[in-house]
Amino acid sequence: MEDLIKKRIKQVLKGDQSAFEEIVSLYQNRLYQVCYRMLGNSHEAEDITQEAFIRAYINLHTFDQKRKFSTWLYRIATNLCIDRIRKKKPDAFLDAPVPGTEGLDHYSSIAHDSPLPEEEVERMELQDRVQYEIGRLPDKYRSAIVLRYIEELPLQEISEILELPLGTVKTRIHRGREALRKQMKTL
Amino acid sequence: MKPCPEDIVRYMHDYLDGEITRRDEQILKEHLEKCPECQQHMDGLSRSVAFLKSAAPIEAPEGLASGIMASLPKERQGAGVRRWFGRHPMLAAVAMFVLLAGAALLSNFNTEDQFAVSRQPNLVVEGNKVTVPEGETVKGDLVVKNGELHIEGEVEGNVMVINGSKYMASTAIVTGQVEEINQAFEWLWYKIKAAVKDSISFFEGDGGDGEE
Ligand SMILES: [Zn+2]
Numbered sequence: 001m002e003d004l005i006k007k008r009i010k011q012v013l014k015g016d017q018s019a020f021e022e023i024v025s026l027y028q029n030r031l032y033q034v035c036y037r038m039l040g041n042s043h044e045a046e047d048i049t050q051e052a053f054i055r056a057y058i059n060l061h062t063f064d065q066k067r068k069f070s071t072w073l074y075r076i077a078t079n080l081c082i083d084r085i086r087k088k089k090p091d092a093f094l095d096a097p098v099p100g101t102e103g104l105d106h107y108s109s110i111a112h113d114s115p116l117p118e119e120e121v122e123r124m125e126l127q128d129r130v131q132y133e134i135g136r137l138p139d140k141y142r143s144a145i146v147l148r149y150i151e152e153l154p155l156q157e158i159s160e161i162l163e164l165p166l167g168t169v170k171t172r173i174h175r176g177r178e179a180l181r182k183q184m185k186t187l
Numbered sequence: 188m189k190p191c192p193e194d195i196v197r198y199m200h201d202y203l204d205g206e207i208t209r210r211d212e213q214i215l216k217e218h219l220e221k222c223p224e225c226q227q228h229m230d231g232l233s234r235s236v237a238f239l240k241s242a243a244p245i246e247a248p249e250g251l252a253s254g255i256m257a258s259l260p261k262e263r264q265g266a267g268v269r270r271w272f273g274r275h276p277m278l279a280a281v282a283m284f285v286l287l288a289g290a291a292l293l294s295n296f297n298t299e300d301q302f303a304v305s306r307q308p309n310l311v312v313e314g315n316k317v318t319v320p321e322g323e324t325v326k327g328d329l330v331v332k333n334g335e336l337h338i339e340g341e342v343e344g345n346v347m348v349i350n351g352s353k354y355m356a357s358t359a360i361v362t363g364q365v366e367e368i369n370q371a372f373e374w375l376w377y378k379i380k381a382a383v384k385d386s387i388s389f390f391e392g393d394g395g396d397g398e399e
Contacts, residue, residue: 017256017259020256020259021252021256024252024255024256025252028247028251028252028255029244029245029246029247031247032245032246032247032248032251033244033245033246033247036245037242037245042248046247046248046251049247049251049255050251050254050255050258053255054255054258054259054260057259057260058260126241127242127243130238130239130241130242131242133238134239134242145239149236149239149240149242150239150242155204170200170204173200173204174197174200177200177203177232177235177236178232180235180238180239181228181231181232181234181235184231184234184235184238185231
């Protein structure tokens, strides 16, 4: 798999744009999923996933081909998500759900800043609830938790993606689990 | 009742990370058996993890990939154009010729019909007659437009006479090439060749990343 990717990367670097399509189709679900779990909004997730791939394409010559491509790609995407979360923070409350996108989006776009009434939380479907609880996690823990439990990546790889020491990643995951435990006492 | 071991919560997390030592695991297990509070804590953490793992996989929306492909910047740094020019220098020259043979260069040629000469010391200029005197050396390329050039001495460089005439004495020495251009199209062609030569060296100098 990594060999195939490296072959495609070389083709793209030689100017064959179409070789990038295979890279996109191999990673789009994983990248979109991370963005969706981080941002909790399908429109933003789509936006950021697209942006991440475009940046990867433009900066492909800076990718060190001795390293794992997915780590590099995840890094671009998580950085973009973190930026986006920071930027929208002050008016997160005003971030009204887009018409026609019900369910998940609704819960998560109002997520962390305004906890829902307990009865409403209890009536949620499991999948809505998962997204709601992830969205309530503090940003710092959320990225580590998403990479660990949604993407199921090893701690070492998460440390490379987030460019944080392994110890810091562990601490964030520990705290994320503790935060979740407290959030879920009602479950 | 004995107090809980100091690091018991850390052991729980180490256990969940799959990075607990056998000794710590032993301590954790023994303690959980007799401490309902820690048991509850551990259960809460395990449930949180199970809950996260119950998240359904999410797929990218239909059309995301094609949307991405469509919004990529057009071929990298003109790689396509560079590749094409690199492979077909003469075709490129002809294409440029056709493209430019219209007004631009021709009118340029016509407006340049007054006498002109490159400025170098040792040149003698009388009216539109330019002389390189015997025994003198002119350094650098010598260009005369719409004039008469007499070379009796030495030119260390190329000589070009555009729309003019040239007379070389037996004593004349030119170290470079001598070129005479007397027609608009020749002039045009000369300019194009120069341009193509420039662009090809640019393409070649730009590294082989335009090649297959
Ligand atoms: Zn205890």
